[in-house]
Amino acid sequence: MGDEEDRRRFVQLALPHAGAAYNLARWLTQNEQDAQDVAQDAMVRALRYMGKFHGDNARPWLLQIVRHACFSWLKENRPAERTFLADDDDSLQEMPAPVGDEPQAIALRKAERREINQAIAALPVAYREVLVLRELEDLSYTDIARIVEIPVGTVMSRLSRARGLMRAALMPGTRPLLRTVPRAVNGGNAP
């Protein structure tokens, strides 16, 4: 009996955010077929946990489930990708401001869609997820902190670093930076 009620709430609260679920899964798994499987798996879990959700905004809640599903998938299939970062490392914080005779604005405007997508795809997954949640899902730092299960201060650092890497990747003549992957630190999610 609770089943039908869960299903009704699922259709009403979670299903409208299925597009966001797929987009996140697609950016984290980096391929269409796996993203479909992972997103579906996450939606099945969301339906199962529906009774435990009592808020009024299901989007961060659903995306948290999707993120969990993605990271389980990454652990199985792309163990090398699951790098965790030392967020307190000062060397990661400050990106030199672009100083050059070429105005940044022009350089950025010229960057093509493909380059932008490639630059995001090349980000280490911990930076990529906060950037996607902020810029493509337009979520607040608080929501992102909840989804990624990190403090708001860490969201701030990671997002800032992600934008720094994007800026570096999109500046002409800095292509090698795309390949820069911060050293992996084993262990859990919490910094």
Added chain:
Amino acid sequence: MKHDIDSRRIDAFIDGELDLASQLEIEGRMRVDAELRERIEGTRQLQATVREQADYHEMPAALRERLDALAAPKAAQAAGPPRAAALVERWFGWRQAAAWLALVGIGALTMHLATVQTSRSDRLLDEVVASHVRSTIGQHLVDVASSDHHTVKPWLSSKLDFSPPVNELHLPDCEFLGGRVDYLDGRPVAALVYRKGRHIVNAFVWPGTAKDSQADFSTERGFQTARWSQGAMTHWVVSDVNREEFDAIVRAIQSAESAK
């Protein structure tokens, strides 16, 4: 080169995630610091580029169908399609997929429009609150200090390209302090200033096109705000009074307006 403002704060600033005091501090420094302005502008530009250009991956129709099946009531799932109807089923499946694609397209467009709309009114909400705070912490609360609306209205009309409604509110312990010209939503607006008890109330008004609407209340960083359209004017009221008093003020402004 080490900047005195951490890049994290610049990022939080453009995301509107700083507390009000820090937000105002950076706004203030931007006016005098060209390098800071450039850094902020660069970060905004990067954000705009990513938002405009990065792929938002649309859900494939196949997944949409699987999710629909998941959402369908149990009974329908158990029954399954009868063999004879398989062809028809498939044909309808295609039609459904096409319909979904169209829907997804429309949905994406609506969402995009909604986002543009929301971010515009969010920005305005920020502007209104920031303007209110500036008026209360600075020296510049009113340009024309008078409790007489027959003095304030002509003064404002002479400075603006419209004649704002100026009303005295008949509320206990409420005083009309005067008016000033402010700048919101990219245009000069009238600000009418009231004192309710010890609290300052800013009532902003400027010409709008929207039809009359109910007041839309929200709380932003501890300030009460309300917005509505009335008499072809956009109204925004903001104050730090409590919610009950704030409601009474908004009602008083609305009824003074409609009594005319």
